Amino acid sequence: MRLKDRYRFIRQNIKKNRARTFMTILATAMGCAFLIVLASVGYGLQQSVVKETLEDQVVTEVQVYGKESAEGYDSITVADIDKLEKLDHVKAVTRRTQLRQMPNYTLDEYKSEAMAVSAHYPSEIASGLELSDGRLPEKANEVVVGYHFSDTLVIDSEDVVYDEETGYPEEQFRYKGELIGQTILMTVKQDEEGNVTEEIPLTVVGIIEKPGREWMQDRDVYISQEVFKQIETFTGTAGGGIVYDSEEIETGHLQVFDQVNVYADNLEEVQGIVDTLNEEKYATYSVVSEMKQINTLFTIAKAGLILVGTIALIIASIGIYNTMTMAVTERAPDIGIMKAIGANPKTIKQIFLLESTYIGIIGAIIGTIVAYATSVVVNIGLPMILEIAFEEEMPEGLQFSSIPLSLVIIAVAICLIVTILSGMRPAKRATQIDVLKAMRREI
Amino acid sequence: MIQIKNLSHHFELGKKGRKTILPVLKDINMEVRRGEIVSVVGKSGSGKSTLLNLISGFIRPTEGEIWMEGQIVSDLSEAKFADFRLKHIGFIFQSFQLIPSMTAYQNIELPLILKGEEEKKRKEIVVRMMENVGLRDFQDHYPSELSGGQQQRVSIARALVLEPTLILADEPTGSLDSETESEILEIIQKLNQELGITFLIITHDEEVAQIGDRTISIRDGRIMEGANAV
Numbered sequence: 001m002r003l004k005d006r007y008r009f010i011r012q013n014i015k016k017n018r019a020r021t022f023m024t025i026l027a028t029a030m031g032c033a034f035l036i037v038l039a040s041v042g043y044g045l046q047q048s049v050v051k052e053t054l055e056d057q058v059v060t061e062v063q064v065y066g067k068e069s070a071e072g073y074d075s076i077t078v079a080d081i082d083k084l085e086k087l088d089h090v091k092a093v094t095r096r097t098q099l100r101q102m103p104n105y106t107l108d109e110y111k112s113e114a115m116a117v118s119a120h121y122p123s124e125i126a127s128g129l130e131l132s133d134g135r136l137p138e139k140a141n142e143v144v145v146g147y148h149f150s151d152t153l154v155i156d157s158e159d160v161v162y163d164e165e166t167g168y169p170e171e172q173f174r175y176k177g178e179l180i181g182q183t184i185l186m187t188v189k190q191d192e193e194g195n196v197t198e199e200i201p202l203t204v205v206g207i208i209e210k211p212g213r214e215w216m217q218d219r220d221v222y223i224s225q226e227v228f229k230q231i232e233t234f235t236g237t238a239g240g241g242i243v244y245d246s247e248e249i250e251t252g253h254l255q256v257f258d259q260v261n262v263y264a265d266n267l268e269e270v271q272g273i274v275d276t277l278n279e280e281k282y283a284t285y286s287v288v289s290e291m292k293q294i295n296t297l298f299t300i301a302k303a304g305l306i307l308v309g310t311i312a313l314i315i316a317s318i319g320i321y322n323t324m325t326m327a328v329t330e331r332a333p334d335i336g337i338m339k340a341i342g343a344n345p346k347t348i349k350q351i352f353l354l355e356s357t358y359i360g361i362i363g364a365i366i367g368t369i370v371a372y373a374t375s376v377v378v379n380i381g382l383p384m385i386l387e388i389a390f391e392e393e394m395p396e397g398l399q400f401s402s403i404p405l406s407l408v409i410i411a412v413a414i415c416l417i418v419t420i421l422s423g424m425r426p427a428k429r430a431t432q433i434d435v436l437k438a439m440r441r442e443i
Numbered sequence: 444m445i446q447i448k449n450l451s452h453h454f455e456l457g458k459k460g461r462k463t464i465l466p467v468l469k470d471i472n473m474e475v476r477r478g479e480i481v482s483v484v485g486k487s488g489s490g491k492s493t494l495l496n497l498i499s500g501f502i503r504p505t506e507g508e509i510w511m512e513g514q515i516v517s518d519l520s521e522a523k524f525a526d527f528r529l530k531h532i533g534f535i536f537q538s539f540q541l542i543p544s545m546t547a548y549q550n551i552e553l554p555l556i557l558k559g560e561e562e563k564k565r566k567e568i569v570v571r572m573m574e575n576v577g578l579r580d581f582q583d584h585y586p587s588e589l590s591g592g593q594q595q596r597v598s599i600a601r602a603l604v605l606e607p608t609l610i611l612a613d614e615p616t617g618s619l620d621s622e623t624e625s626e627i628l629e630i631i632q633k634l635n636q637e638l639g640i641t642f643l644i645i646t647h648d649e650e651v652a653q654i655g656d657r658t659i660s661i662r663d664g665r666i667m668e669g670a671n672a673v
Contacts (some may be wrong), residue, residue: 004562338553338557340534341534341553341557341601342530343529344525436496436501
């Protein structure tokens with residue numbers, strides 16, 4: 001029997017009991033929609049959490065905090081940097097060291113206090129450091145400054161009014177001019193009282209891109225390693241710290257880094273680099289490792305939701321079982337005639353299995369459409385309702401429900417498996433119908 | 444064509460533990476040759492319908508063998524017997540056994556669909572068959588819209604579409620008036636003479652039995668002495 005003819009048979013049979021078949025399809029569609037919508041909440045929340053975590057973080061970045069030793073954790077040294085740079089799939093190793101004192105900066109009548117950070121520009125460029133304006137330094141006395149550095153430049157006057165809430169100087173006292181190309185005078189102290197100071201002129205050549213998060217402030221001045229060493233030589237201390245006691249002055253010290261980031265050349269290699277670093281006893285953090293944990297957690301949650309959704313489909317399958325059993329009973333005389341004239345039991349079984357599959361497919365299609373519509377409504381409506389109910393603003397871009405193609409495939413597959421299974425027994429019963437009893441209308 | 448050797452059959456009646464054995468056929472030996480019309484006659488309850496059901500493969504014999512087309516069919520599985528029926532046997536039933544939800548055309552087409560024939564070829568065969576049995580104008584009628592004689596013609600057309608070598612007819616005129624009965628018997632004789640189709644007809648009607656080349660009488664599950672069974 002040809003597939004086309006089987007399909008024609010099924011359509012004829014379904015036509016005979018339109019209302020009953022429609023209700024069964026409806027139950028299947030509702031079960032399928034319930035499964036998809038339920039699991040879509042897991043997918044949606046995962047997407048929101050992942051988006052939140054990944055936002056403004058470089059996914060190929062591995063932060064290295066130090067190296068485990070007998071005494072605890074050692075800072076990262078030049079030797080460590082060399083080692084890190086030689087690892088496979090490492091694109092760049094950025095290292096920054098913070099000056100151990102807060103220098104003063106002067107620009108015309110404006111003054112500022114901001115942290116100075118020594119950066120290794122070749123590796124910063126390789127890691128993909130972006131500027132909002134200007135260029136990267138090329139000479140030793142050239143610097144780039146943080147996006148919010150200009151906010152710290154305030155008129156040198158006792159009349160400056162500070163905002164009570166933020167503690168920052170009010171707008172009119174801040175520097176408004178162009179920073180690029182300006183020379184700022186950095187003053188570093190050797191002792192606590194500031195009896196011995198040194199002034200280093202620095203030319204601002206670039207401004208670093210604004211930090212991704214609204215609450216983050218970047219007010220640092222990024223000085224070259226040469227200037228950093230000049231300050232170290234002036235103070236005679238490691239990191240250019242202020243001398244509190246003349247006896248503490250060191251003549252030779254080991255250069256260490258406060259902030260070391262390793263960048264992988266692609267996302268797939270990050271976990272491998274993290275594993276290698278951990279084996280080498282480096283303390284690391286990478287968003288990929290965090291993602292792995294988040295994803296594991298959500299995978300468990302999603303599996304649970306799909307399982308609960310499947311129960312709805314199993315309930316719907318009882319309807320399919322009932323419909324198919326009724327269909328077999330009603331069509332027993334026809335089945336008897338077909339068997340008598342030579343229909344193979346396998347063909348009879350396939351017709352009924354195809355019929356339950358047909359119900360499953362139509363149900364799954366309708367269910368998927370309903371689920372998509374529900375998902376759209378939930379994503380638009382729920383934040384509005386929650387905002388009204390709790391008088392709290394929901395995070396921007398928060399997604400309650402998301403239906404990826406994989407979820408649709410999983411739901412349709414479960415739907416089909418459940419419907420086929422529920423049609424198995426009635427289909428088998430159809431093959432077992434006694435020809436003589438059926439033709440005598442005794443079934 | 445058909446060879447029946449030492450065929451016996453009994454039914455088990457009653458529930459478990461209190462079953463009674465009802466012997467229906469006892470040591471039947473008979474043969475139907477190719478191109479013959481053989482009538483099997485007997486009173487109600489004589490076992491003639493059971494004999495036909497055994498030959499059809501609807502039930503399996505308790506003892507003995509049934510040979511058809513050179514092979515033992517009594518041992519075939521249900522699926523294989525179904526294929527054998529579709530390929531070699533046509534059926535004419537007393538109560539026509541047409542599917543009520545299908546038109547005359549669709550009922551005749553059914554064996555061709557089961558065989559997997561192409562739609563174009565199916566149409567050609569069905570139209571020809573309907574013309575042969577004089578039902579060309581009734582192709583879209585449902586069985587309930589046809590007379591008994593017309594329904595039996597549809598049934599005959601359905602039995603013929605796959606060009607079987609054997610047609611088993613169970614009281615083919617049992618539900619028809621005498622005029623229609625004569626028409627149906629004429630069709631059977633014509634098919635036998637023109638196409639050489641073998642007929643095994645179960646009947647209790649003497650007039651029907653007379654169209655056969657041989658008549659086999661069954662009484663109390665046995666072929667009667669002197670019956671021309673072979």
